[in-house]
Amino acid sequence: MIHIDEIQNISNEDVLSQLLTALGDALTHEELVTAPGQVQFEQALPLAVYVTGLPEFSDMAGARKGATFARRFQTTTLAPLDDDDLFTALQPFVTNGWEVTGGETGEQRIYMEQSAQRAIVELAGGEPFLFQLPGERAWYADTSNVITAEHVKTGWRDALAEAEGHAQRILERLPERERQFVEAMAELGPEDRKLTTLAQHMGYTKGTEAGALAQRLDRQRGIINRGTRYSFHHRAVEAYLTTDWPDIS
Known part of the structure; x- marks a missing residue:
């Protein structure tokens, strides 16, 4: 399996074209295989290619940038995450806590109040990047073993520029x-x-x-x-x- 992430960051058209053409050639390449009884047949390589990145990459991968490969794209645009999924992802913090090293015994658990859970989900708006951003900042906003809504709010103040830049980049790329x-x-x-x-x-x-x-x-x-x-x-x-x-x- 070949996985290429953040494909939209390849800004050089020649490099992108060469890469997509090479992947296209690899996907269509066949080897002559001899089966029992001396029966021969053509067999494709056991190869899967996953290219991930921003949605506008499908526009970039046009006829001039590796058409052989581009025509074989099965494009999937990921939808925003449901709030229920985000609540589910954070629930282990609320119910069981998250084990980390530290404390008097060498281990301790970090818990999250439900109000903090709600605050993170509301700030995320279904966006994976905006889901991890307030969570990360809330984690480092305090040294206690319980993450509160106030910690989320405090951490978010330091993340305003990143969050705003994220939305701006989406619009600027259009x-x-x-x-x-x-x-x-x-x-x-x-x-x-x-x-x-x-x-x-x-x-x-x-x-x-x-x-x-x-x-x-x-x-x-x-x-x-x-x-x-x-x-x-x-x-x-x-x-x-x-x-x-x-x-x-």
């Missing part, structure tokens, strides 16, 4: 018209987020003119949900554009 579509959604109230209204807000005369933008933001970016009324799928982006988040003071 093509200009897609970013304008997302900003138009933020400027309109939930009841007004219909395709026709959004298109008019952007200066289009017909809703269909913004349809392709909406489709990419839904299917490829995972930022919005289309429907009779559009809504935000990416809760951190919504919070950043429509509230004072990440400032919770």
Whole structure:
């Protein structure tokens, strides 16, 4: 198995093209195998390739950057995590604590109050990065063996720049018209987020003119949900554009 993470960080087009072409050649390569009875047949290599990174990589991997491999992508865009999943992930801290070295006996357990658990889940907005960020900062906010909501709040103050930068990078990576579509959604109230209204807000005369933008933001970016009324799928982006988040003071 070959796993390449953060693939979008390969900014050199020639390097990316060579890499994808090499992987494509490896996936399609076949060796002549001789079976019992001298029967021969072609067999592909026992190879699996996983490429992980940001959703916009699927746009980068076009015909000029390793088309043989790009056509073989089975693309999966990860959806935000459910709050229930995040609560479940933190529950062992609440019920059993987390064993660490230290204390008088050489071992101790770190516990988390339910209020701290709720605070972390609320700050995360379903985003894996924003889930670990307040958790990490709360862990180091105090030396006691119980993480409280106040520790989460204290730690979050030191993480504001990182959280804000995370949301900003998502928006900055969008093509200009897609970013304008997302900003138009933020400027309109939930009841007004219909395709026709959004298109008019952007200066289009017909809703269909913004349809392709909406489709990419839904299917490829995972930022919005289309429907009779559009809504935000990416809760951190919504919070950043429509509230004072990440400032919770």
